[in-house]
Amino acid sequence: MRFFSAGEFCEIEQVKNVKEGMPSWANLKSRIKRAPEMVGAGIYACFWDRELIYIGLHVGPEANPFGVSVSDRLHKHILGFTLRAHNLSFSNSGLKSILAELNDPSGVRSSIATDLAGLDPAIVTRDKGLSSTFNKARFAARHWEELANAPAAEIMDRFEAGFSSVDCRFFRDMSKGEINLLISREFEKPTIHEFEPCCNTDMRSCDGKPVGLNEVADFVTRTISSWQNLNGTRRHNIIAQTQEAVAQMKFAGKDDPEDDTGTILDPDERYLEYYTPGGQWRVKSAQNGRVLAVGSHKNRVSCLASPARLTALGIVACNTAPSETIMKSVVELEPMEMEGNYARVLKTVIEASLAELEHLTL
Known part of the structure; x- marks a missing residue:
């Protein structure tokens, strides 16, 4: 963890006129x-x-989640x-808590509540660009003098x-929402x-033992490093163990899997395309043999990618039946989709399923 003084990431100045x-x-x-x-x-x-006083997570916008400054x-x-x-503004519930608790004789006394109580709540709670919280107001009250x-x-x-x-290589092909959830679950929480x-939770006593820079840095650095090392080792082992097994597979019960390779997609070292003895078209990951997509006839494909991921790519998809535990989506191949180019649609479905698989193996 690197440390920065406030002057390294912002400048603060007083405005001439306070907002009405x-x-x-x-x-x-x-x-x-x-x-x-x-x-x-x-x-x-x-x-x-x-x-x-506070812990948070930072992820950039969907188009550039790793390229924006935490400033x-x-x-x-x-x-x-x-x-x-x-x-400044507050949520309705935040303002109510401030007025009720910061002005309570049994709590922390502060003129903050008195000043806010005399104002129009509609103005105080109107979003003006910076929303604060009760916990932050409670912190300010302790230091208000x-x-x-x-x-x-x-x-x-x-x-x-x-x-x-974090190392962006561990989050490849994830959406901003997926990155947020993973960082929150594994590191922030x-x-x-x-x-x-104190500004995250009500649990910590303001009189408790203070937590300093080095203690926080050691914990966060250790937590991130441990997770990345674990997942780096896991990924390496999966690839090493399964590539050899996949190379030796005999698809559809035939001696030579190349005789059973489909011709819909262009060759790609990341996946293997083939047909089962019953005529079902399938694609498997070349890394671990996981089925990415199956199709019993030309206009319907079930795949590993989620409906949300496919929708973001312009492909209409719905959830698989509740009994289906392997595939997540069903795609109906429509003549108008991607100008009627089935191979192009299937290529996109496979790319999305590979991204989903990458997410599952992290």
């Missing part, structure tokens, strides 16, 4: 600075006075934690961030569970 209907202290705005070292997908950590997220967080953003009138330079001096990127940062 917002408290006077919501008067700061930030501008992004993009450093090459901060580009990628992975896990980031936010620190205040060198103590952990795009961090510059918003720094003002979200302090509630000083000029474009320091934060309420702090100049931008002082806030930047006290805020730091760390970022650990375990880190939150381990440290319970």
Whole structure:
């Protein structure tokens, strides 16, 4: 995990005019600075006075999930934690929690709740570009005497961030949503569970032992490395063990599998096309022998790719029958699809199924 001062990923300045209907202290705005070292997908950590307050994940847009700087997220967080953003807003439930709990004598007292209570909720909850949360407001309340009138330079001096990127080779052919889910499950959630940062969860006591930069860095780096090493070894073993087995297969009970190779698709070293004795067309992965697609007649194919993946490629597909546990989609080959080029449709189906298989073996 690499660490960055706030000045390396953003600039903060005070605005001349506060937005109408917002408290006077919501008067700061930030501008992004993009450093090459901060580009990628992975896990980031936010620190205040060198103590952990938040863990999050970063993935770029669908078209470029590994090519966008985490600065795009961090510059918003720094003002979200302090509630000083000029474009601040809350969800309806978040605002209700702030008004109820931060003004409760048994909780953390703060003028934040008093100031917000006198405003129009419709304005406070209207999305203006930066939405904060109750947990972040609770953090700000604990430090409000320091934060309420702090100049931008002082806030930047006290805020730091760390970022650990993942190796994009382990996420090849995945959608942004799939990458998000995997990073969240394998890295983000375990880190939150381990440290319970105050702006992620209600679990951590504000009086608990502080968690520092090195402790977080060691855990995140170890977690990512262990997962990547495990999956790298697993993938290598699968390929090594199955390529030889696939090369020796006797498809359809014949002595020479080449005599039984189909002719619909162009040859490709990644898969093997053949027919069963009953005349069923099939394609198997050349890496592990997993069936990618089957078709009993020319206008219907069942395949491993999910309907969502195929739809994104312009192919209409539906789920297989509940009894089908191997294939995920059924594609009806229509004359108008891809200008009636069945081979082109099937090629796309196989490519999508290979991508699905890659995801399953990670």
